[in-house]
Amino acid sequence: MRDHVEPLRQPRVYLETYGCQMNIADSQTVTAVLRRAGYVSTDRAEDADVILLNTCAIREHAEERVLGRLSDLARLKNRRPELKLGLLGCMAQHNRAALLEQAPWVDVVAGPDAYRRLPEMLGGFDPAVDVRLDRAETYADISPAHEGGVRAYVTAMRGCDKFCAFCVVPYVRGRERSIPPADLLREIGALAERGAREVVLLGQTVNAYRYEATDFAALLRLVARVDGIERIRFTSPHPADMSDSLIDAMATEPKVQPYLHLPVQSGSGRVLAAMERGYTVDEYLALVERLRAAIPALALSTDIIVGFHGEEERDFEATLALMRAVQYDHAFTFKYSVREHTRAFKLGDTVSEEEKGRRIAAVIALQESISLERNRASIGRVYPVLVEGPARRGGGMLAGKTPQFKTAVFAAGEGVRPGDTIGVRVDSASAHTLVCSQAQP
Ligand code: SAM
Numbered sequence: 001m002r003d004h005v006e007p008l009r010q011p012r013v014y015l016e017t018y019g020c021q022m023n024i025a026d027s028q029t030v031t032a033v034l035r036r037a038g039y040v041s042t043d044r045a046e047d048a049d050v051i052l053l054n055t056c057a058i059r060e061h062a063e064e065r066v067l068g069r070l071s072d073l074a075r076l077k078n079r080r081p082e083l084k085l086g087l088l089g090c091m092a093q094h095n096r097a098a099l100l101e102q103a104p105w106v107d108v109v110a111g112p113d114a115y116r117r118l119p120e121m122l123g124g125f126d127p128a129v130d131v132r133l134d135r136a137e138t139y140a141d142i143s144p145a146h147e148g149g150v151r152a153y154v155t156a157m158r159g160c161d162k163f164c165a166f167c168v169v170p171y172v173r174g175r176e177r178s179i180p181p182a183d184l185l186r187e188i189g190a191l192a193e194r195g196a197r198e199v200v201l202l203g204q205t206v207n208a209y210r211y212e213a214t215d216f217a218a219l220l221r222l223v224a225r226v227d228g229i230e231r232i233r234f235t236s237p238h239p240a241d242m243s244d245s246l247i248d249a250m251a252t253e254p255k256v257q258p259y260l261h262l263p264v265q266s267g268s269g270r271v272l273a274a275m276e277r278g279y280t281v282d283e284y285l286a287l288v289e290r291l292r293a294a295i296p297a298l299a300l301s302t303d304i305i306v307g308f309h310g311e312e313e314r315d316f317e318a319t320l321a322l323m324r325a326v327q328y329d330h331a332f333t334f335k336y337s338v339r340e341h342t343r344a345f346k347l348g349d350t351v352s353e354e355e356k357g358r359r360i361a362a363v364i365a366l367q368e369s370i371s372l373e374r375n376r377a378s379i380g381r382v383y384p385v386l387v388e389g390p391a392r393r394g395g396g397m398l399a400g401k402t403p404q405f406k407t408a409v410f411a412a413g414e415g416v417r418p419g420d421t422i423g424v425r426v427d428s429a430s431a432h433t434l435v436c437s438q439a440q441p
């Protein structure tokens with residue numbers, strides 16, 4: 001009689017992602033690496049054999065959230081000591097020593113260039129740490145496990161060479177490197193076949209992309225040739241790398257959408273210089289003018305930091321003045337957080353937490369009023385919207401984005417499906433949403 005052999009159970013992995021779009025894209029690469037090694041994904045931490053947190057180190061607050069989550073997971077590990085816990089990404093890279101001291105129950109610590117080795121690291125018996133930065137690692141041969149859906153995020157370049165004084169990214173993600181265009185086009189073609197209609201190219205300074213003779217403008221034109229892809233976006237470009245050829249590609253390539261996230265950080269020349277951003281206020285404003293002249297329908301968003309080292313009331317007022325001058329459609333706002341390893345670390349914090357709170361509240365209030373005014377100005381206009389799926393507010397409404405990346409919600413006729421592009425007319429608007437009805441584009 002033959003022995004009955006139990007089939008081997010595939011180990012289950014639960015992955016939680018913190019931080020930016022690039023981390024979400026990295027998590028898809030991690031999932032692909034682990035699936036190749038025989039792991040399956042689970043949505044429930046309680047069911048998992050391996051729990052991974054893909055972390056962010058951009059501000060102290062982001063790190064505190066992960067430390068809190070790690071304490072919760074320690075309880076699970078106490079109950080099931082065979083459970084493996086891993087910390088991935090920027091925080092793993094940034095603070096491994098302190099981390100291992102604060103959370104000694106973590107089994108694996110892997111920086112952003114170590115994901116290829118994860119199966120090996122998880123298979124060992126001892127805690128494993130790999131935080132080597134690798135200038136050659138692009139994961140170009142690994143097809144990320146995209147979730148499907150109308151919009152797909154694709155990493156075009158990794159790392160950053162800018163070294164802004166406040167920012168930890170170059171230290172935790174390493175130096176700039178671009179993924180070969182042939183690999184990107186293969187990936188984007190496959191995504192289009194699986195139903196993606198919009199692609200968002202990602203990189204910390206995505207417009208610094210260069211692979212041999214292909215710069216970012218040329219890459220956009222190549223991606224525009226991929227059948228099935230109807231809309232192209234990218235984030236985050238750096239103002240100093242906005243070349244004329246890139247502006248021309250945005251203006252003349254119909255698939256490239258009229259929306260740009262153009263982080264300014266501050267409206268004070270003094271603060272921008274201290275931040276080592278590589279542009280002056282006048283240069284930034286001239287760039288906005290060139291962009292709007294070339295792309296009249298352009299929507300702009302930005303990142304603003306309040307309370308950087310040495311920021312005085314007049315510097316803060318200059319930021320408000322710049323916001324009034326530019327009239328952004330949206331702004332992401334941050335209180336300055338001192339980060340170890342950065343150039344500004346030794347300068348310390350000169351603005352109190354309370355004052356940062358006052359300044360950020362004023363920035364948010366100003367932006368809300370500008371966003372509301374700009375959105376109200378679109379009432380009565382018709383936009384093509386790429387339908388994504390049910391709106392969060394429910395009620396049978398659908399949601400999608402306008403070319404300017406504004407959220408439109410609308411009731412649509414029978415037969416309208418995610419992936420369709422339909423015309424909508426704006427009936428009313430809040431600072432964040434356009435309420436629309438279906439119309440002819
Ligand atoms: N590469 C992009 C650029 O240069 O604009 C930004 C990438 S970063 C992940 C996103 C935003 O986080 C930055 O634009 C900045 O506003 C904010 N940020 C970075 N370091 C920060 C710090 N130490 N404190 C507060 N905000 C910070």
Ligand code: SF4
Pocket residue numbers: 160161162163164167168169170204205238
């Ligand atoms: Fe950080 Fe500056 Fe690089 Fe953006 S450009 S990731 S802010 S160092």
